[in-house]
Structures are given as structure tokens and as C-alpha cells.
Amino acid sequence: MSDRDLIIDRYKDLLKTYLKGKSETALYKGQQFSRKLIEQQISPDDVLSDHVSVLHELFPDMSEELKDSFDFLLEVMIGYGFAYREHQSLRTRQRQLESEIEVAASMQQTLLMSDVPTVDGLDIGVKSVPAKKMNGDYFNFVKDHKSVSIAVADIIGKGIPAALCMSMIKYAMDSLPEQRMQPNLLLENLNRVVEQNVHPNMFITMLYGLYDTDLHEFYYAGAGHEPGFFYRASEDRFEDMFAKGLVLGVSRQTRYKEYQLRVNLGDMIILLSDGVTECRTSKGFIERDEIVDLIRAHMHKPAQEVVESVFNELERLQEFELRDDFTLIILKRKV
Amino acid sequence: MNIQSCVEVCNEWDIVSARQLGRNMAKELGFGNVDQARITTAISELARNIYLYAGNGKICIEAAEKMGKRGLKIIATDNGPGIKDIRKVMEDGYTTSGGLGAGLPGVKRLMDEFMIDSVVGSGTEIIATKWLR
Numbered sequence: 442m443s444d445r446d447l448i449i450d451r452y453k454d455l456l457k458t459y460l461k462g463k464s465e466t467a468l469y470k471g472q473q474f475s476r477k478l479i480e481q482q483i484s485p486d487d488v489l490s491d492h493v494s495v496l497h498e499l500f501p502d503m504s505e506e507l508k509d510s511f512d513f514l515l516e517v518m519i520g521y522g523f524a525y526r527e528h529q530s531l532r533t534r535q536r537q538l539e540s541e542i543e544v545a546a547s548m549q550q551t552l553l554m555s556d557v558p559t560v561d562g563l564d565i566g567v568k569s570v571p572a573k574k575m576n577g578d579y580f581n582f583v584k585d586h587k588s589v590s591i592a593v594a595d596i597i598g599k600g601i602p603a604a605l606c607m608s609m610i611k612y613a614m615d616s617l618p619e620q621r622m623q624p625n626l627l628l629e630n631l632n633r634v635v636e637q638n639v640h641p642n643m644f645i646t647m648l649y650g651l652y653d654t655d656l657h658e659f660y661y662a663g664a665g666h667e668p669g670f671f672y673r674a675s676e677d678r679f680e681d682m683f684a685k686g687l688v689l690g691v692s693r694q695t696r697y698k699e700y701q702l703r704v705n706l707g708d709m710i711i712l713l714s715d716g717v718t719e720c721r722t723s724k725g726f727i728e729r730d731e732i733v734d735l736i737r738a739h740m741h742k743p744a745q746e747v748v749e750s751v752f753n754e755l756e757r758l759q760e761f762e763l764r765d766d767f768t769l770i771i772l773k774r775k776v
Numbered sequence: 777m778n779i780q781s782c783v784e785v786c787n788e789w790d791i792v793s794a795r796q797l798g799r800n801m802a803k804e805l806g807f808g809n810v811d812q813a814r815i816t817t818a819i820s821e822l823a824r825n826i827y828l829y830a831g832n833g834k835i836c837i838e839a840a841e842k843m844g845k846r847g848l849k850i851i852a853t854d855n856g857p858g859i860k861d862i863r864k865v866m867e868d869g870y871t872t873s874g875g876l877g878a879g880l881p882g883v884k885r886l887m888d889e890f891m892i893d894s895v896v897g898s899g900t901e902i903i904a905t906k907w908l909r
């Protein structure tokens with residue numbers, strides 16, 4: 442017996458049961474059965490034709506007119522069959538497209554993410570974990586003989602547009618080598634690029650900093666980005682690293698302010714995305730103080746271990762359900 | 777064995793004749809009710825395209841045979857304007873009726889074999905075959 446015959450048989454049984462008792466149970470079974478039909482991609486015109494052949498079997502004395510009327514109904518239902526089949530093929534196509542987009546977006550991202558550089562005198566740790574396939578956080582390091590620059594950005598938007606935006610930012614930054622040394626000017630230029638090219642419902646926050654490895658000065662500017670922390674070893678104290686400045690792409694005229702920090706031995710620069718501070722636990726949002734406590738608890742370790750430990754801890758607190766992209770970067774002066 | 781019957785299509789009534797021809801042949805070949813109805817729908821679609829876009833042309837129906845399989849072949853030909861972008865036309869959702877699953881992609885999905893050949897300015901030929909299961 443073919444699958445098809447089995448289905449017709451089952452249909453016949455269910456129909457007979459219903460005709461006998463007219464019970465809700467039988468109808469419920471019919472409903473369950475329809476799920477199975479849909480699963481097996483049986484189109485509505487086929488179901489109708491099965492119904493008709495079962496009727497012929499159960500009621501051989503049906504009038505000719507009644508029989509013929511089913512031919513008419515069948516003709517009408519054929520169109521639904523066409524529509525059903527189109528729906529199936531569009532659905533398959535959509536799934537394909539979605540997974541292609543996902544693959545493309547994450548591939549592109551892997552290409553854009555820079556490696557973490559090894560810098561004399563600095564211990565650098567980076568942890569960036571996407572909540573979904575595509576990471577809305579972006580970081581970039583550029584190193585030369587006397588400095589290393591760091592950009593941390595959060596792109597508020599999804600999928601392809603966000604991925605494209607990310608590459609735009611990377612290439613825009615690469616094409617602004619003169620501004621690399623001046624964080625506020627770099628943001629001003631980047632802001633103009635974003636303002637001209639990005640859809641208004643997409644926002645980008647960024648913190649850009651330059652670490653002078655000769656002088657151990659850190660210059661930075663921020664565009665609406667989650668403030669980082671600065672750990673002053675001499676006072677054993679964490680400070681907020683505020684940087685006033687509008688989100689990128691809002692207004693062409695935005696100006697950014699440059700800040701400067703003197704970095705002494707043992708001091709730490711901590712940059713993050715709001716995915717770190719907006720961790721939601723059963724007790725509500727994590728406070729920035731709690732992040733500081735977490736860092737403090739691990740800060741005797743190498744920078745990479747610190748960021749890993751903080752991430753693991755926060756992941757545990759959120760019951761392993763990351764709601765937002767997480768990026769945490771620590772730079773520690775070691776000599 | 778391969779006798780071909782054709783219907784000239786130049787108005788809406790001819791579409792009905794083409795359907796009738798196809799249905800008779802499908803019945804003869806032993807297609808079930810649903811397949812008969814599907815084949816006639818496919819014929820309608822092809823004939824309607826000829827009527828709407830080419831003005832006139834013809835629909836031929838013949839019995840087909842291949843490797844022991846038997847089936848029905850529809851050949852729709854016209855000397856109309858032809859189709860510029862066949863790939864686009866074969867995309868789901870492109871038809872003017874939009875999203876009803878009909879049109880050329882619907883015909884293609886329904887039939888087991890589908891071949892379209894169209895030259896802009898000189899005409900279109902579509903050959904579609906459905907095999908008996």
C-alpha cells in the first residue's frame with residue numbers, strides 16, 4: 442500500500458467514525474489529521490478528491506447530480522492547490538534566503554573584526570560575544586610603532602543593513618589615517634560619513650581612543666557610547682570614563698570633545714558595550730557597580746582572563762541567555 | 777501513436793476548446809480527476825497568455841511516451857511579441873495576478889517537464905508534459 446492509500450484509508454476511517462457518532466472527539470481527530478496532511482504537503486485539491494472518492498465508496502447511491510457537483514467543486518479548488526504550491530516554494534525560498542543572509546552577515550563580520558594586537562607594555566584582553574548570529578558590536582585595533590588605537594562601536598540595527606554599516610565604518614576609519622591620532626576629529630569625520638550614508642533609523646555609538654605607548658597617555662572621544670571605566674592603581678579606585686558627544690549620524694554639525702588620561706603602571710582602561718551593563722538578571726538590571734566588583738574580583742589575573750571571567754559570571758547571572766551583544770575590552774599598563 | 781490535436785487560440789472561447797481537448801486526452805490516458813483538473817488549468821493558463829499577450833496562436837495536445845512512461849504533452853505556440861526576461865517571468869510572485877500561484881511558475885510546478893523558448897519579436901513556444909503515476 443502506498444502512503445497515499447494509507448492516507449485515504451485513514452481519512453475514510455475518521456470520516457466514518459464522525460458520521461456514526463458526530464462527536465467532538467472525532468472532529469478533533471480530524472483536526473489533528475489535517476496537521477499531518479499539511480506536514481506531508483498534501484494540497485487542498487487532493488484532500489477534496491480523497492473526500493469524494495471516500496464518499497463514492499460509502500454512498501454508492503449518491504445521485505449523479507451530486508456526484509457531478511463535486512467535479513465542479515474540484516475545478517474551483519484547483520486554484521487553491523496552485524496557491525498552496527506557490528506558498529510552499531516561497532517558504533522554502535525564504536528559509537534559504539534567511540540562512541544565506543545569516544551566513545553572509547556573520548562571514549562579513551569575521552572579516553571585519555580585527556585581531557587583538559600584541560603591544561609592548563600593555564596587557565590587552567578582549568571578549569566580544571553576539572547575542573544572536575550577527576554581532577551588533579564592533580571593535581577595531583590599529584597599531585603602529587608608537588601607538589595603538591581602539592574603536593568600540595554599537596550598531597543599533599539588524600541584519601544586512603547593520604553588517605553593511607559595519608563595513609562602511611571600518612573602511613571610513615581606514616580612509617581617515619590623518620585623523621587616527623585625533624580622536625575627536627576622527628569621530629567628526631566618521632559622523633559626517635554616517636550622517637550621509639546611513640538610514641535615519643540606524644544609530645551608531647562609538648568610543649574611539651588612542652594609546653600613546655611612548656608617553657602612556659590615552660586620548661579619547663565618545664559618541665553616545667556606554668562610558669568605560671578607568672582604574673587608577675595608585676588610589677585603587679575605578680572611575681567612570683565619561684565622554685560627552687552625540688550618537689553618530691544624527692547631525693552633521695556635531696562636535697566631539699577630546700579627553701586625556703595619564704596612564705600609570707597598573708592602571709586599566711576598560712571599554713565596553715551596553716550589552717555588558719544592560720545584563721538583565723532575575724534581580725533586574727546589573728548595576729555598573731556590580732560590573733566594577735566583578736572586575737575587581739578578577740583583576741589580579743591577565744587581562745584576557747579578566748574579561749573571560751567577567752563574561753562567564755554575567756552569563757551565569759543571566760541564566761546563559763544573552764539578550765544583547767557583549768563586548769568588554771581591558772587594557773592594562775604592565776611596564 | 778503520436779497523434780496531435782490542436783486548437784487555434786484567438787478568443788476566450790478558444791480557451792474553452794483547448795481545455796476540452798486536453799481534458800478528453802487526459803481522461804483517455806487514464807489521469808484521475810484531480811490531475812485532469814490540473815492539466816486543464818495549466819492549459820487555461822497557457823491559452824490565456826496566448827490570447828492576452830500574443831493575440832493568437834495555438835495549443836496542441838499529444839500523448840507522450842518516454843522510457844515506458846506515458847503522459848500528456850501540451851505545446852503552446854504563438855508568433856507574438858515574445859518574452860523579454862524569461863527568468864523574471866518564471867519567478868514566483870511576478871505574475872500580474874500576483875501571489876495566486878498561477879501563471880507560468882504555477883504551470884511549471886504542476887507539470888513534470890516544462891520548457892520555454894521565446895524570442896522577442898518572433899514568438900513563444902512552451903512545452904509541458906505530465907506523466908502518469
Ligand SMILES: Nc1ncnc2c1ncn2[C@@H]1O[C@H](COP(=O)(O)OP(=O)(O)OP(=O)(O)O)[C@@H](O)[C@H]1O
Nearest residue numbers: 825826829830856858865871872873878879880900
Ligand atoms: N505567450 C506569451 N507571449 C508574450 N508574453 C507572454 C506570453 N506568456 C506570458 N507572457 C508574459 O509573461 C508574463 C507572465 O505570465 P504569467 O502567465 O506567468 O502571468 P500573468 O499572465 O501576468 O498573470 P496570471 O497568469 O497570473 O493572471 C506576462 O505578464 C506576459 O508579460
Ligand SMILES: [Mg+2]
Nearest residue numbers: 821825879880
Ligand atoms: Mg498568465
